Amino acid sequence: PTVTDAATARARAIAARPVDAHDPNVAGVAHAIEGRRVVVVDEAISESYRKHMADTYIKLTGDRAQDGWSREKASDASVEGNAMAKNLGPDECEGGEGLGAVRAIAPYFFDQCSPARPIWATRCSVYAQNFADVDETHEDNHHDGDAFSVTAIWYPHERWHPHWGGETVFLSTSEGTADAELMLPVLPKPRRLLMFDSEQPHMAKPPAIISEPFAPSFEFNPKLASTRVAGNRFAVVTRSLCGRRTSAEMVADFDKNGDGGLDRTELSAMFEALDVHGGVSAARRLVQQKPKVHASDLDRYFGVPSPAELKARLRGAAAPGAEAA
Numbered sequence: 001p002t003v004t005d006a007a008t009a010r011a012r013a014i015a016a017r018p019v020d021a022h023d024p025n026v027a028g029v030a031h032a033i034e035g036r037r038v039v040v041v042d043e044a045i046s047e048s049y050r051k052h053m054a055d056t057y058i059k060l061t062g063d064r065a066q067d068g069w070s071r072e073k074a075s076d077a078s079v080e081g082n083a084m085a086k087n088l089g090p091d092e093c094e095g096g097e098g099l100g101a102v103r104a105i106a107p108y109f110f111d112q113c114s115p116a117r118p119i120w121a122t123r124c125s126v127y128a129q130n131f132a133d134v135d136e137t138h139e140d141n142h143h144d145g146d147a148f149s150v151t152a153i154w155y156p157h158e159r160w161h162p163h164w165g166g167e168t169v170f171l172s173t174s175e176g177t178a179d180a181e182l183m184l185p186v187l188p189k190p191r192r193l194l195m196f197d198s199e200q201p202h203m204a205k206p207p208a209i210i211s212e213p214f215a216p217s218f219e220f221n222p223k224l225a226s227t228r229v230a231g232n233r234f235a236v237v238t239r240s241l242c243g244r245r246t247s248a249e250m251v252a253d254f255d256k257n258g259d260g261g262l263d264r265t266e267l268s269a270m271f272e273a274l275d276v277h278g279g280v281s282a283a284r285r286l287v288q289q290k291p292k293v294h295a296s297d298l299d300r301y302f303g304v305p306s307p308a309e310l311k312a313r314l315r316g317a318a319a320p321g322a323e324a325a
Helices: 003-015 047-058 097-108 247-254 264-273 279-289 295-301 307-314
Strands: 031-033 036-041 070-072 083-087 119-130 147-154 168-171 182-186 193-197 202-204 232-243
Touching (some): 036 097, 047 232, 097 147, 097 193, 097 232, 279 295
Antiparallel strands (some): 031 036, 036 193, 070 083, 083 119, 119 232, 147 232, 168 182
């Protein structure tokens, strides 16, 4: 067979399959990659919260621009750190808009996430990547019998142009081999939320050296360390878990005393076992409000709406799993 014959045979095989139509509005449809959902939602984060996060954690100079950052690897197999990371505290993680968006949006796209069951964060971080930081293909987390893992990324930039690059891209394999394909690139546009199954292989492409996500400040001093310089890209990442059990079932599992509630020791054990953000310290804060924590208290803590609120929220457009509990 000639080269032409081989090319013709491949063309016939391709023509026999359905056309893969790409919607030009990447945030207008849900995507499926190897059977796993990827969702892009524009303006999912309020402008006031975007500005708050940028002003508090990113648009800094001098010592404040360097405090709290550490070099982080994409995975244990990475040779060196791929980006700078800064972990967020409970106010921004448990009370931030990132986790709120996961709780509101995930049940519509992931069958394992129900608005009637707890959804919680395990870790929240701000990532800074410059033009010289090369990410590697990785997965964020794995599912288990207790929970289904979802990653949510949103971008705190004031602006972003396509020619600046910096896309979050999804790949056909996490092995990083030469035959892997880029399946879906997502630009880091301001206030854009990207949500996906945490087992989905992905990586962040470095931004162009000319990228300038924040307008230059009139007070900018080139002699001071700054995160405002060109060539940077930022992302706020919430790693979250969708529980497979209701709060009442969780209480029953960890209630060693059999009194229908959890004391500090029992709640700490539960939070540690479920990898709840803050672990023991989070349990301590909750127990300070009352000596025994019941299912209704956990529902409030995990953002589970009451039955009446759930019906009102889902009236006319029920989310999958709404009747599960």
